[in-house]
Amino acid sequence: xxxxxxxxxxxxxxxxxxxxxxxxxxxxxxxxxxxxxxxxxxxxxxxxxxxxxxxxxxxxxxxxxxxxxxxxxxxxxxxxxxxxxxxxxxxxxxxxxxxxxxxxxxxxxxxxxxxxxxxxxxxxxxxxxxxxxxxxxxxxxxxxxxxxxxxxxxxxxxxxxxxxxxxxxxxxxxxxxxxxxxxxxxxxxxxxxxxxxxxxxxxxxxxxxxxxxxxxxxxxxxxxxxxxxxxxxxxxxxxxxxxxxxxxxxxxxxxxxxxxxxxxxxxxxxxxxxxxxxxxxxxxxxxxxxxxxxxxx
Amino acid sequence: xxxxxxxxxxxxxxxxxxxxxxxxxxxxxxxxxxxxxxxxxxxxxxxxxxxxxxxxxxxxxxxxxxxxxxxxxxxxxxxxxxxxxxxxxxxxxxxxxxxxxxxxxxxxxxxxxxxxxxxxxxxxxxxxxxxxxxxxxxxxxxxxxxxxxxxxxxxxxxxxxxxxxxxxxxxxxxxxxxxxxxxxxxxxxxxxxxxxxxxxxxxxxxxxxxxxxxxxxxxxxxxxxxxxxxxxxxxxxxxxxxxxxxxxxxxxxxxxxxxxxxxxxxxxxxxxxxxxxxxxxxxxxxxxxxxxxxxxxxxxxxxxxxxxxxxx
Numbered sequence: 278x279x280x281x282x283x284x285x286x287x288x289x290x291x292x293x294x295x296x297x298x299x300x301x302x303x304x305x306x307x308x309x310x311x312x313x314x315x316x317x318x319x320x321x322x323x324x325x326x327x328x329x330x331x332x333x334x335x336x337x338x339x340x341x342x343x344x345x346x347x348x349x350x351x352x353x354x355x356x357x358x359x360x361x362x363x364x365x366x367x368x369x370x371x372x373x374x375x376x377x378x379x380x381x382x383x384x385x386x387x388x389x390x391x392x393x394x395x396x397x398x399x400x401x402x403x404x405x406x407x408x409x410x411x412x413x414x415x416x417x418x419x420x421x422x423x424x425x426x427x428x429x430x431x432x433x434x435x436x437x438x439x440x441x442x443x444x445x446x447x448x449x450x451x452x453x454x455x456x457x458x459x460x461x462x463x464x465x466x467x468x469x470x471x472x473x474x475x476x477x478x479x480x481x482x483x484x485x486x487x488x489x490x491x492x493x494x495x496x497x498x499x500x501x502x503x504x505x506x507x508x509x510x511x512x513x514x515x516x517x518x519x520x521x522x523x524x525x526x527x528x529x530x531x532x533x534x535x536x537x538x539x540x541x542x543x544x545x546x547x548x549x550x551x552x553x554x555x556x557x558x559x560x561x562x563x564x565x566x567x568x569x570x571x572x573x574x
Numbered sequence: 575x576x577x578x579x580x581x582x583x584x585x586x587x588x589x590x591x592x593x594x595x596x597x598x599x600x601x602x603x604x605x606x607x608x609x610x611x612x613x614x615x616x617x618x619x620x621x622x623x624x625x626x627x628x629x630x631x632x633x634x635x636x637x638x639x640x641x642x643x644x645x646x647x648x649x650x651x652x653x654x655x656x657x658x659x660x661x662x663x664x665x666x667x668x669x670x671x672x673x674x675x676x677x678x679x680x681x682x683x684x685x686x687x688x689x690x691x692x693x694x695x696x697x698x699x700x701x702x703x704x705x706x707x708x709x710x711x712x713x714x715x716x717x718x719x720x721x722x723x724x725x726x727x728x729x730x731x732x733x734x735x736x737x738x739x740x741x742x743x744x745x746x747x748x749x750x751x752x753x754x755x756x757x758x759x760x761x762x763x764x765x766x767x768x769x770x771x772x773x774x775x776x777x778x779x780x781x782x783x784x785x786x787x788x789x790x791x792x793x794x795x796x797x798x799x800x801x802x803x804x805x806x807x808x809x810x811x812x813x814x815x816x817x818x819x820x821x822x823x824x825x826x827x828x829x830x831x832x833x834x835x836x837x838x839x840x841x842x843x844x845x846x847x848x849x850x851x852x853x854x855x856x857x858x859x860x861x862x863x864x865x866x867x868x869x870x871x872x873x874x875x876x877x878x879x880x881x882x883x884x885x886x
Contacts, residue, residue, distance in 0.1 A: 494715025
């Protein structure tokens with residue numbers, strides 16, 4: 278033993294400190310390599326043309342690299358899926374945290390965790406072989422692979438995220454607040470709407486933002502189900518091509534370090550920035566309105 | 575202290591004296607409020623039912639259409655006749671290699687990060703920065719991980735499209751899962767354990783290594799199982815880094831390309847020449863993947879709930 282106990286302790290402490298930075302390091306490397314491989318495209322098109330261009334024809338001659346339809350498709354799919362997943366997720370969370378019996382909660386929570394763990398490719402496959410033919414027949418459409426189908430499948434993927442984080446927030450509302458409301462003669466519903474929800478709104482907002490972030494970045498579902506047409510959607514039954522689908526579908530065919538390849542990495546930067554902002558906002562909300570007890574309300 | 579909330583409030587108790595009109599109006603209003611409550615509560619219940627139903631419908635379709643495809647040859651043979659016949663053994667082997675490889679990287683690093691966060695770090699700017707990094711890493715889209723793996727491991731490190739590149743990419747992706755579950759497990763170890771060990775003269779590291787980690791081990795392993803499940807089910811990160819449509823033989827080194835279950839489903843369902851003809855194979859492969867991933871998750875969930883009951 279060459280080292281004294283205290284200096285050994287110091288070295289070990291340093292070591293753990295360094296390893297704890299691996300996550301940030303990875304995040305930094307992700308951004309660095311996206312930028313390194315993505316920036317060369319901006320020698321060919323300007324940033325404004327890239328973001329605002331209405332045409333995405335990367336393989337024609339001369340190629341068009343405008344990802345505006347892709348961004349719009351991503352936003353449309355995310356907003357539509359949010360319209361389904363936010364009410365569903367928050368209502369499920371309220372039921373589990375406030376209304377359900379303990380036994381019911383102990384069964385329902387694992388079911389929702391299992392839903393969260395379903396591989397995305399399986400949900401995409403389900404959307405393709407079961408939901409798409411159903412939509413096509415019911416609404417008499419040209420194709421069942423469209424914006425609506427993708428939003429529906431994405432909603433099922435983000436409900437567990439929204440639900441479990443909201444549930445934690447609702448569950449941690451101090452009991453005194455509820456008791457005070459009930460003691461004043463409010464019904465349980467009135468207590469939930471006027472006391473519990475306002476008290477847990479920061480947690481619920483975090484949950485919603487993280488759910489949206491998951492939906493906008495989800496790849497396999499939109500790749501398999503959204504239909505793949507790189508155009509600005511006119512209705513919710515139009516096929517679309519969201520950002521992640523475009524990257525996943527085209528990377529295999531893009532010539533290595535050609536302009537198409539760089540354009541896809543640049544698309545990756547846009548996608549990364551979208552989710553990064555969502556996560557920063559969620560983190561800010563969670564941090565700023567950290568709930569420490571009845572006194573902070 | 576437990577406080578059971580009664581669903582009928584004391585205000586609805588019958589009154590002995592005859593009611594005047596204001597009291598009657600009050601009773602009517604209360605009844606209306608109660609009816610509202612019942613209606614909205616059943617709406618909430620409906621939301622739970624729809625969510626759970628989603629899972630069961632997906633499982634039902636996969637099992638109903640897939641179980642016939644699952645035979646011994648399906649699980650133990652390679653694909654034949656241009657992928658329209660035969661089995662999925664190479665995909666199963668590939669997925670197991672990738673998931674275990676990912677854990678070989680993510681597990682030690684994840685545990686060490688969690689030990690720092692929960693045992694060493696003091697609240698402050700640094701801790702907040704590290705947490706921000708982990709949360710953001712958890713939110714990076716899976717296809718962006720794929721791009722990252724392609725640029726760093728495949729191209730820059732020259733690992734090529736290989737198990738190693740795929741496992742590193744998946745490892746980076748599952749790091750936040752491992753860190754989160756390990757931290758939870760470490761937090762659940764009572765402080766009296768640490769105090770007893772430190773009181774006997776052990777150093778911080780001795781306390782962590784001999785007392786805290788063994789006590790938290792079951793919870794940490796649960797996180798490992800969840801990590802394997804997550805890594806096994808992902809498609810987008812391995813699309814450009816490890817998976818290929820077909821390999822003539824099983825992988826023999828870390829630098830081999832592999833077939834993988836999720837990628838196999840994707841390719842058969844979207845890019846094959848005979849999409850309709852291989853439908854049973856697609857359902858079969860999906861069922862195998864679901865069984866693997868949900869099985870791992872169910873194991874972790876049940877094990878964890880038993881742990882929590884014990885510690886209560």
